[in-house]
Amino acid sequence: MHKLEAKDIVKEYTSESGIRKPKILVSEIANGFRDGYYLGYQLFKRDLQASVRQSLLGFLWHFIPAIITASIWIFLNGQKVVTIQNVPMDYPAFVLTGSILWALFSESVNKPLQRFQGAKGMLTKLNFPRESLIIAAYFDVLFSAFLKLIVLVPALLLFGITPSFDWILAFLGILGLIFLGLSIGMLLVPVGMLYSDVSKGISFVLQISLYLSPVIYPMKDSGWVGMMQKLNPASSFIEIIRSSLGHYNFNLSAELILFSIIGLILFFIGIILLKLTLSSVLERIGV
Amino acid sequence: MHTKISNTQTHDFSNSKMNDKEVLIEAENVSKKFARNLKSSLKFGIQDIFREIVGKPKIQRLRNSEFWALKDVSFTVRRGECLALIGHNGAGKSTLLKMLNGLLKPDQGSIRIKGRVAALIELGAGFNPILTGRENIYNNAAVLGFTKEEVNQKINEIIDFSELNEFIDSPVQSYSSGMKVRLGFAVAAQMEPDVLIIDEVLAVGDLGFRIKCLNRIGELLQNSAVIFVSHSMTQVARVCTHGLLLKKGQIEHMDNDIGSVISAYYSAFGNENERIIGGENFKLNHFILKNHLSQQIEKGAIINHSEKIEINVSLDSLIETKEVCVKVFFINSEMRLILDISSELALSSFTAKNNILNLNLITDPLYLNAGNYSLSFIIIEKGTNQRLYRHDNLFELTIASNYVSWGDYVTAGTWS
Incomplete structure (x- = not known):
């Protein structure tokens, strides 16, 4: 364990709100990320190993849903059931990219709450750095993004799109999308742990907003949809x-x-909120 | 393996020697409330979250459906001391442990903890059943705060300690529950904490492993401040230096003399009802106990260790019997039969006269360990060994002794 003398670590627990001692709060968060890094990685690795070991399709599950969504739209568009107009690039490539990115965003929003709920038993019994669960969520989503790119990039090449330096910008954008999604997700953890409405609400809202996002059809400049x-x-x-x-x-x-x-602000709010409120949440949900 | 442990032991000792006797755990007027009703509880949760964010302290008064699960609990534990936390179910032990471990915030009062904390509250946290024992050692160790290098270094020691060499590369879901606990304890045993919190995890596993666990805890005890929660008074008597008895969230009794806390715990047990098991072939008229001065004693009376008692019994026989043998059982509060006083062994048998059976027994000195005992009275037909009558919880008495032991039978012997 940490090679510290006993006198170096003194913890005090009172009924006072943690926000009253911002210095301690910030240093606790920073220490949490430092001390929780290995645990976060280990939790990610554990769940990945387990999910692959007890599954025939394994990693394929990371892209099957997105590919099927895209295929359906390619099919509908091809059959002229729905006609998507003004697509700025080849439609199949457009919709495949969109679906994969949306899947990634949904995953990012859902992940923090999933991680915390999955670790409920541990959270109510052991005092480990809670930040490790956020780290694990990041590993989860980054790995999933990596797998999705492994499918997306060859697919784009197949559709005749040539790689360029702009792609670097695209990869940075993916990191931004993940960061935004996880920040929103983190914000939902405290209340989401208390009420199951939140996780149900998230998946519902994400499903609906798929149709209000430039995923299967391009951006509109005007009108309600555009707004x-x-x-x-x-x-x-x-x-x-x-x-x-x-x-x-x-x-x-x-x-x-x-x-x-906004994503950056949400990240900091989310992390502070979690740190402040988790014990109040845990006392309500678990023995 | 054993030498390895003693190595870390010496290392730890040299580390902490100069800090000897320093206070590592300090709880001051710690209070915690819970809501009885889930809906209100969740609502208050939201309220608490909001107050936490705006920087207000927790609400001190009781809201609707709330009660104090813990009220004004204060104590200190120094390095090298072990505080037993005992009490009935729902007395607030687990709540207190969770606050000491930093999982819950007190609603009133404060807790100060110095040094590295290890909690043996749940063994095997972080295990994934699909993965192998070896892989799960890394998972569990990470949850407990070890780094990968530390686990790499200790992995063989952990596997040896768990005695699971053969199965270490099989998935944990194929383990028995005892095996899982062993693996969990083997990992936890590697911790070298300043403050150790133990919650009855030792009640599982087979005897051999339990002894191993207790030994390891004994080693940790010397250099840590320990809080030990258990319902087993034998374990408490063996391990702890102090005791704190909780009742409905409040301190009922706290003492440096662990024996007095244990007897307070026993006397807090409500009297079990008398119970006749099987056929009612006899009707009990009286069952009278007398101490060594031939004074009649009441239920629940205190008898000093190694005193004799006298028992008078009178029954009406409701059936035709020939000869019967009788027994008196002393059953301790862990429901184990500790003493069996049998007339068969004394080669005595009795016959009812005019359907009345009168018996008198003078016991040998009662070398029973201090504690509460409940007495049962049994009648057996001689020859057929058929049980004719069994009366449980007929009488209760407490054996008192200044000497604390975790043995069942305690004698002085003759030494020279």
Whole structure:
């Protein structure tokens, strides 16, 4: 364990709110990330190993849903059941990229709550750095993004899209999308641990907002849909990624900057909120 | 393996020698409330979250459906001391442990903990049943705060300690529950904490492994401040230096003399009802106990260790019997039969006269360990060994002694 003298670590627990001692709060969070890193990695590795070992399709599950969603839309569009107009790139490539990115975003939003709920038993019995669960969530989603890229990149090449330096921007955009999703997800953890409505709500809202996002059809400039798309925090990230991959114009710079800043703020709020409120939450949910 | 443990032992000792006797755990007026009703509890949860965010302290008064699960508990534990936390189910032991471990925040009062804390509250946290024992050692160790290098270094020691060499590469879901506990304890045993919190985890596993666990805890005891929660008074008497008896969230009794806390715990047990098991072939008229001065004693009376007692019994026989043998059982509070006083062994048998059976027994000196005993009275037909009558919880008495032991039978012997 940590090679510290006993006198170096003194912990005090009182009824006072942790926010009253911001210095201690911040240093606890920082220590939590440092001390919890290995545990976070280990939890990620554990669940990955287990999921692969007890499954025939293993990693394939990371892209099957997105590929099927995309295939359905390619099929519908091809059959002229629905006609998607003004697509700035080859439609199959467009919708496949969109679906995969949306799947990644959904996963990012869901992950923190999933991680915390999955570790409920441990949380109520042991005092380990809670930040490790956030680290594990990051590993989960980053790994999933890596797997998705392994499918997406060859698919794009197959659809005749040529790689360029813009792709680097796309990869950065993916990191931004993940960061935003996880920050939103972290914010939902405290209340989500108390009430099951939250996790049900998340999946419902994500399903609905798929149709209000530039996933299966392109951005609209005007009208209600256009406005909804712009208010959707994921839109600008999906657009920057896809336009960089597919070489078309990106014109949501303002939204991208705005939602990047919001994402950053949400991250800090989320982490402080978790630190402050988790013990109040745990005493309500578990013995 | 044993030498390895003693190595870390000496290392730890040299580390802490100069800090000897320092207070590592300090609890001051610690209180905690819970809500009886889930809906209100969740609502208050949201309220607490909100107050936490805006920097207000917790609400001190009781809200609707709330009660004090723990009220004004104060104590200190120094390095080298072991505090037994005892009490009935729901007395607040687990709540207190969770606060000491930093999982729950007190609603009032404060807790100060110095040094590295290890909690043996749940063994095998972080295990994934699909993965192998070896893989799960890493998972569990990570949860307990070990680094990968430390686990790599200790992995053989852990496997040896668990005695699971053969199965270490099989998935944990194929383990028996005892095997899982062994693996969990083997990992936890590697911790070298300043403050150790133990919650009855030792009640599982087979005898050999339990002894091994107790030995390891005994080693940890010397250099740590320990809080030990257990319902087994034999374990408490063996391990602890102090005792704290909780009752409905409050301190009922706290003492340096562990024996007095244990007897307070025993006397807090409600009297079990008398019970006749099987056929009612006899009707009990009286069952009278007398101490060594031939004074009649009441139920629950205290008898000094190694005194004799006298028992008078009178029964009406409701059936035709020939000769019968009788026994008196002393059953301790862990429901184990400790003493069997049998007339058969004394080669005596009795016959009812005019359907009345009168018996008198003078016991040998009662070398029983201090504690509460309940008495049962049994009648057996001689020859057929058929049980004719069994009356449980007929009488209760407490054996008192200044000497603390975890043996069942305690004598002085003759030494020279």
